[in-house]
Amino acid sequence: MDRKKRSESFLGMHFDFHAGKDQTGIGENCAPEVIGRMLDAVRPDYVQCDTKGHNGATSYPTKVGYQAKEIVADILKMWREETAKRGISLYAHHSGVWDNLAIEHNPSWAAVNEKGEPSKEKTSVFGPYVEKLLGPQLVEMATEYDLDGVWIDGDCWAVMPDYSEHAQNAYYAKTGKKPPKSNEEGYDDFLDFCRQGFRDYVARYISIVKEKAPSFEVASNWMYTSFAPEEVTLPLDFISGDYSPQNSVNTARFEAACLVRQGKPWDLMAWGFNIQHGYHCIKTLPQLCQEAAVVIAQGGGFQFYNAQKVGTVQEWAIPIWEKLAAFCREREDICHRAKPHAQVGIVYSTKAFYHNKKNLFTAYGCPVTGAVRGSLFAAQENQYSAEILMSHHLLSLTDDELARFGMLILPNVAAIEDEVKAKLLTYAQNGG
Incomplete structure (x- = not known):
């Protein structure tokens, strides 16, 4: 069955759980028939499923990089098979700049702060991380799993001013100078240099995956939104971001207004739960409908994020998701890709x-x-x-x-x- 491109898509679902390197039991309670029943009830245009979180461990059996300790079943394969049967597109949730395990195994890939302290989380966009790990993983998912695209998490909002050897060499090659520190003259120019380094890093991973899979679609989470209010210059296929789980309606209506004129297909993601005192509290249907309304009313697509511990779909929540989808679909013909007329x-x-x-x-x-x-x-x-x-x-x-x-x-x-x-x-x- 034909699957929709992101430019044609209106409603999506997002599942991730940021697997840790020592996580066990991934996929042990995940059943294809449950995934299928959920997809038949909700009928999303696309699903974004977990592949690699900020910890750096993949939740699928990768041949590239580092996977979680115990993968009982290949949930990525399940998602692909069940979505493909129904003509539903499948995207990876995959962490970019933020990759703990990549740094643990390759310390020289780390970004370094102005005190000379290597990050344990953030990779250097000037280093070989893209060519050695991120790019090959994207190619693996595009070619081995036939995924339709990727939603790169932990990217523009995770990148940091970088004094690593990679960054210093690049800065010296461009300016003939050492990178200034935050209290020194020229620091603003150095930050602009680092920003361009990030843009170049994104262009590199796009080029790598599209060379092998030209139709594979790519978004870098929060790039060209309120987080980076600038003209789109990168060949991204769509713009997307997951807005805050608290004060969500206000955040959604602001972020949607930022994207209306950006000239790319766009969507925003609601978190399907709040986090209060360390506990995940599932949002009610009226709350989710309010959040969807302020996004689709401005012409955008809407997706919602659902907790997915070890890859298991929460069956009890399917009726809520089905009603939320119905609320959105009732308004799709009027809202999708509509252009607001602002006063x-x-x-x-x-x-x-x-x-x-x-x-x-x-x-x-x-x-x-x-x-x-x-x-x-x-x-x-x-x-x-x-x-x-x-x-x-x-x-x-x-x-x-x-x-x-x-x-x-x-x-x-x-x-x-x-x-x-x-x-x-x-x-x-x-x-x-």
Whole structure:
């Protein structure tokens, strides 16, 4: 049966469990008939299943790299067989930059902080990790398991300023200098260098897998979202992110607004549970429907994340998932790939976002992101349709197109592009 590309997909399910190297019993209670019954009830367009979490151990029997201690059954093979029978696409949940075991076995692959301390978690994007491990694993999943694509986790939000030998050599080759530390002149330029190193790393793994499997689709979790509010320059096939399990409706409506104009198929993932006092508490159906609504109302796809300990599907939750899917499908014809007509535009300046930033990407703790988010909510809660205009969105609009916005809001920022400033002044002079 034909399977949908991500650009055609509306509803998905996500299962991962970040297997540890000493984990046992993977697949022992996983039955193909249960997977099949769940797929028949929910009918997703695609599934994302666990292949490798941040610990670095694969949950399938890999010929490349390092697998968990005990794999009783090949759950990846089960998922592929059951999804293929039904024409449902299958994507891997696979950790990228963050790979503990890769570093444990190959210490020279680690990123290093400015104190000279190697990370035990984060690989260097300037090192051989892509060519030696990540790329070959993607090829393995594409060719040996016939997967349709991958959702790379632990990527842009995990990458760190890097002083490893790999990074220092690359920086010296480009500038003829040693990398500056955070209190030294030129640090902002060094961070930009590291950001470009990350982009180049993503391009490398895309190139490796697509050379062997051209139709294999790739997303780097949170790249080109609020975490990296910039123009899409990498050949990613879709944009995606899993938003916070708490305050989820607000986070979802903000993140969706950031993606509307990015020019790529996009979706957002709800966590199907909260985490309170260390316990996973399954969300109710109304909560999940609210989260889905604010995503699909802005034209995006929606997926939801379900706990999957040792690869086992939670049968008792299938009726909840079935009703959630029905809620989404009832609105698919109207919502999917629809374009919002906004009355208010909120300016999200790329220069402002990166100004004096101490990490590479991510919106966590960023005052600019907080101001943009608050401005969006203020407009929406006063009954205005609003969307986010990143710098490249704003600059791509003609003066007549910009005039269609009854209001543009520029949150409090410490820096802004000269071109964006000029565009906003022209908008105001024209009566905006």
